[in-house]
Amino acid sequence: MYYIKEAAQLSGVSVKTLHHYDKLGLLSPLKSENGYRLYSEADLERLQIILFYKYLGFPLKEIAELLAQEGQDLLPHLLRQLQSLEQEKERLDILISTLRKTIQAQKGERKITTEEKFAGFTYEAHRSYHDQAVEKYGQAVVDEAIGRQAGQEEQVTAAFNRIFRNLANNLQQGLPAAAETNQEQAAQLLQTIRRYSFDCSLEIFAQIGRGYAANPEFKENIDQFGAGTARYTADVIAVYVQKQGE
The missing domain is CATH 1.10.490.50 (Antibiotic binding domain of TipA-like multidrug resistance regulators)
Incomplete structure (x- = not known):
């Protein structure tokens, strides 16, 4: 598991952006008892998919819809x-x-x-x-x-x-x-x-x-x-x- 700062460093995405993704329901990791976000390998795989779609020019709303259509199958x-x-x-x-x-x-x-x-x-x-x-x-x-x-x-x-x-x-x-x-x-x-x-x-x-x-x-x-x-x-x-x- 990775804390949000570690996930941000690994992916090159800012902590603020990860907070935004969580708020949108696009990437919602587990929360520890003290409220810290914990990112699993599956979460990072999903983040990779999101970043690829962003590079290809997809808006976040559409990325969310596409990910919802396929469920957990990446x-x-x-x-x-x-x-x-x-x-x-x-x-x-x-x-x-x-x-x-x-x-x-x-x-x-x-x-x-x-x-x-x-x-x-x-x-x-x-x-x-x-x-x-x-x-x-x-x-x-x-x-x-x-x-x-x-x-x-x-x-x-x-x-x-x-x-x-x-x-x-x-x-x-x-x-x-x-x-x-x-x-x-x-x-x-x-x-x-x-x-x-x-x-x-x-x-x-x-x-x-x-x-x-x-x-x-x-x-x-x-x-x-x-x-x-x-x-x-x-x-x-x-x-x-x-x-x-x-």
């Missing part, structure tokens, strides 16, 4: 976290490669294509997107998306990048959102979401489109293809959804 959490971290590693490897190529291009050591500049960037490249996706669409939808993308991360990245790049080019050419080529890109985007993420309805697709322009992180990411691309994409999707609903 293995499903470990497997889920391993899968998420492995996917993140693959995305980071792509981004590191992209950054190295860009640095080499800036030094004049090589040329870099437009496609290579954006390798590794997708509309869900940030971990915090996970929280927003769960909040909007539910954990089951997000889990389905993760499962569909497993082992296909590069294909997913390329598919989304291709669409956003095409839309950015159309924006530069001054094409209206309702232009046929833009509506074709919207249809491809919806098909790509359905293939690699979840069975997206037109209503949810409309919400996603609005999020591209309204959410600062989505907007910043998509606008890397060209200033205004996020707003333009949102407009293209809005027209597409309206036409499909007619």
Whole structure:
């Protein structure tokens, strides 16, 4: 058994944070007769799970719900976290490669294509997107998306990048959102979401489109293809959804 200061030193978590976890019912160790918190090995294993989820961007409320669903069995959490971290590693490897190529291009050591500049960037490249996706669409939808993308991360990245790049080019050419080529890109985007993420309805697709322009992180990411691309994409999707609903 470990006193709270020992548990804090072992885990790198502050005593104040452990008190907070106990208050939330997230990690409640045994109490001695004099009121001291005593942490068992099982408590520390649970703390490890909590810290992994925090690193992956999960809010404490959702971590509590996930832990409650599985009861005392920690293995499903470990497997889920391993899968998420492995996917993140693959995305980071792509981004590191992209950054190295860009640095080499800036030094004049090589040329870099437009496609290579954006390798590794997708509309869900940030971990915090996970929280927003769960909040909007539910954990089951997000889990389905993760499962569909497993082992296909590069294909997913390329598919989304291709669409956003095409839309950015159309924006530069001054094409209206309702232009046929833009509506074709919207249809491809919806098909790509359905293939690699979840069975997206037109209503949810409309919400996603609005999020591209309204959410600062989505907007910043998509606008890397060209200033205004996020707003333009949102407009293209809005027209597409309206036409499909007619």
